[in-house]
Amino acid sequence: MTDHEHRSPDLLLELRLDAWGAAERSRVIEPPRKFPGQVRAAHPRRTVVRVIKVCVLAASLLPAAYLLSTVDLESVPSSGREGGVVVAASVPARALSVGTGRNADVEDVFDLLDSMPAPAPKDAPIRAADAYCTGCFDELSKI
Amino acid sequence: MSDQRIQLLLAARHGDQFAAGALWHRYAARLVAYSRAILGARGGEQDAEDVVQSAFCRVLAVTESELSAVRGLDAWLAQIARRTSLNWLRTNRRDAARREHIALRPRNNLAAASDPDLVGAVDGLPVRLREVIVLRHVGGLTFDQIELATGINRNTAAARYRSAIAHLRESLDPVSTKLSHAVAATPRQNLVHHD
Numbered sequence: 001m002t003d004h005e006h007r008s009p010d011l012l013l014e015l016r017l018d019a020w021g022a023a024e025r026s027r028v029i030e031p032p033r034k035f036p037g038q039v040r041a042a043h044p045r046r047t048v049v050r051v052i053k054v055c056v057l058a059a060s061l062l063p064a065a066y067l068l069s070t071v072d073l074e075s076v077p078s079s080g081r082e083g084g085v086v087v088a089a090s091v092p093a094r095a096l097s098v099g100t101g102r103n104a105d106v107e108d109v110f111d112l113l114d115s116m117p118a119p120a121p122k123d124a125p126i127r128a129a130d131a132y133c134t135g136c137f138d139e140l141s142k143i
Numbered sequence: 144m145s146d147q148r149i150q151l152l153l154a155a156r157h158g159d160q161f162a163a164g165a166l167w168h169r170y171a172a173r174l175v176a177y178s179r180a181i182l183g184a185r186g187g188e189q190d191a192e193d194v195v196q197s198a199f200c201r202v203l204a205v206t207e208s209e210l211s212a213v214r215g216l217d218a219w220l221a222q223i224a225r226r227t228s229l230n231w232l233r234t235n236r237r238d239a240a241r242r243e244h245i246a247l248r249p250r251n252n253l254a255a256a257s258d259p260d261l262v263g264a265v266d267g268l269p270v271r272l273r274e275v276i277v278l279r280h281v282g283g284l285t286f287d288q289i290e291l292a293t294g295i296n297r298n299t300a301a302a303r304y305r306s307a308i309a310h311l312r313e314s315l316d317p318v319s320t321k322l323s324h325a326v327a328a329t330p331r332q333n334l335v336h337h338d
Contacts, residue, residue, distance in 0.1 A: 010308050013315070014280075016261055021280035023257050027172040029192060031164060 148216045156203050156210075163203070171195055173282050174224040180277040181228040183270055190231065198227040214291065221282055221292035225274075264314040272307035275300050 154162035179191040
């Protein structure tokens with residue numbers, strides 16, 4: 001069914017509706033004052049976007065920079081003279097990692113390692129006799 | 144995407160305020176009329192304008208991929224205005240129902256209309272019929288575009304259109320409508336002269 005077939009029976013009424021539609025379309029509706037601002041807010045200029053990104057990046061780096069500036073490097077434990085050997089991490093028994101400064105002497109590293117307690121001997125392998133009581137072990141042996 | 148209106152929309156999306164203003168002046172009036180048709184007695188003129196403003200802001204925020212899928216700008220804008228109007232009705236359900244119940248709101252543009260009888264008759268149509276009439280005559284959409292805009296089948300849209308026309312004819316000229324119905328209902332043999 002074509003549009004023409006729809007129009008033919010009530011042509012006068014449809015012409016009237018067309019005139020009303022044209023009048024409605026020609027109405028002037030002022031854009032709200034917020035509208036241009038909202039367009040700008042939805043799509044800010046590229047330079048504005050860049051400035052905002054830089055500001056956000058700076059703001060996110062600021063706490064880290066502040067923390068770094070407050071760290072007292074002199075308080076890091078050192079083994080004697082400046083630039084010496086520093087134990088960076090350890091457990092009570094032994095050092096896990098050892099750092100050396102630019103001026104460190106290799107002998108200092110060996111001295112440090114020598115001064116540490118020897119690591120505990122490895123545990124002996126578990127024997128079946130340790131895992132079971134004597135009676136049970138005897139029974140198992142019979143099997 | 145070679146359509147000049149699409150280019151206008153793209154320019155508006157990139158912050159060209161002149162393009163945004165041109166887009167507004169081209170489409171705002173018809174979309175306000177359409178939104179008003181959907182809101183009916185539950186919304187005022189100001190509400191319809193607010194809805195269209197929100198719809199425009201939504202249009203300016205769509206992505207390039209969404210835009211590339213647009214088949215016809217007129218129908219697509221009507222679709223967005225429709226969704227925004229329905230959302231407005233949903234969010235303002237209580238207030239809108241109160242307005243409709245009290246019926247304090249004067250008829251939309253009856254006073255300013257050049258054909259107040261027709262506008263009153265259109266306002267009196269059920270929403271589903273009024274919507275098709277407004278899209279057809281104010282929006283200037285074809286039935287295929289109405290299908291895109293509303294999601295209803297084009298044949299359903301055509302049927303609703305015919306029904307709306309019949310309603311309008313009846314409310315605008317009840318006497319002649321009744322006469323034509325009576326003539327149509329008269330048995331044919333009674334009109335034939337027997338010598």
